[in-house]
Amino acid sequence: MTVVDLKTAEGVQFLENYLSQKSYIVGYEPSKADVETFSAIQAPQTKTPNVLRWYNHIKSFSDKERSQFPNKKAEFSTGASKPADDDDDVDLFGSDDEEKERIKQERLKAYSEKKATKKVIIAKSSIVLDVKPWDDETDMKQLEQQVRTITMDGLVWGASKLVEIAFGIKKLQIMCIVEDDKVSVDALVETIQEFEDFVQSVDIAAFNKI
Structure with missing residues (x-):
C-alpha cells in the first residue's frame, strides 16, 4: 500500500x-x-x-x-501521526490536575456553544445514471416506471431521456438529486439492478456536488 x-x-x-x-x-x-x-x-x-x-x-x-x-x-x-506536543494528546480525562480539568471544561463549553450555533449544511449531489436494457425488445417506458418506483429519504428523481446505443437498442439516461448523508449511491445502483427482467447494467454517467 x-x-x-x-x-x-x-x-x-x-x-x-x-x-x-x-x-x-x-x-x-x-x-x-x-x-x-x-x-x-x-x-x-x-x-x-x-x-x-x-x-x-x-x-x-x-x-x-x-x-x-x-x-x-x-x-x-497517510502514515502520519500527531506531533507529540499536540494539545489533543494531553490526557485531560486521566488526571486530577486542576488546570487540566479547567481546560477540559472550557473546551467542552466551547464545543457545546459551537454546536448550538453551527449552521446545518445539507450536502447534495446531482447524478446522471445510464440504465441499460437487455435488448431492443425491452419496454423502456416500463423500465423507467420501475426505476421511478424507488423511493428513499433524500432522493428526488429528475428528467430522463432515451439514448441510442447501437442496433436499435436504447439506454435510459435519468437524473436524480440525492442528499449525501442519507442516500448511498452504491445502494441505489444495486436497487435498480434488482429489476432483472428489464435492467442489464447501471453506470454512473455524471456525478457532481451541488
Missing part, C-alpha cells in the same frame, strides 16, 4: 491528483477513509482545488456525523 505524508507538498499533490477523478476517498459517499485522511492533512490552499473542495465538504459534517460514516479503508495510507 502506498504511504502518503499529507504534511508535505508532495503528499498534498498526490491527494490533489487522486481527487481529480473522485468525489470521496472511497466510493460515492463519505466514509471513515475520508475522516482519517481529513485528520491527517492541514488546511489546503487554492492551488489544490480538488483537495480544497473535498476538505471543505468533509469539514461541514459534525463530529457525530463523521462517527456514523461507513467503515471503509483508503487505497493508500
Whole structure:
C-alpha cells in the first residue's frame, strides 16, 4: 500500500491528483477513509482545488456525523501521526490536575456553544445514471416506471431521456438529486439492478456536488 505524508507538498499533490477523478476517498459517499485522511492533512490552499473542495465538504459534517460514516479503508495510507506536543494528546480525562480539568471544561463549553450555533449544511449531489436494457425488445417506458418506483429519504428523481446505443437498442439516461448523508449511491445502483427482467447494467454517467 502506498504511504502518503499529507504534511508535505508532495503528499498534498498526490491527494490533489487522486481527487481529480473522485468525489470521496472511497466510493460515492463519505466514509471513515475520508475522516482519517481529513485528520491527517492541514488546511489546503487554492492551488489544490480538488483537495480544497473535498476538505471543505468533509469539514461541514459534525463530529457525530463523521462517527456514523461507513467503515471503509483508503487505497493508500497517510502514515502520519500527531506531533507529540499536540494539545489533543494531553490526557485531560486521566488526571486530577486542576488546570487540566479547567481546560477540559472550557473546551467542552466551547464545543457545546459551537454546536448550538453551527449552521446545518445539507450536502447534495446531482447524478446522471445510464440504465441499460437487455435488448431492443425491452419496454423502456416500463423500465423507467420501475426505476421511478424507488423511493428513499433524500432522493428526488429528475428528467430522463432515451439514448441510442447501437442496433436499435436504447439506454435510459435519468437524473436524480440525492442528499449525501442519507442516500448511498452504491445502494441505489444495486436497487435498480434488482429489476432483472428489464435492467442489464447501471453506470454512473455524471456525478457532481451541488
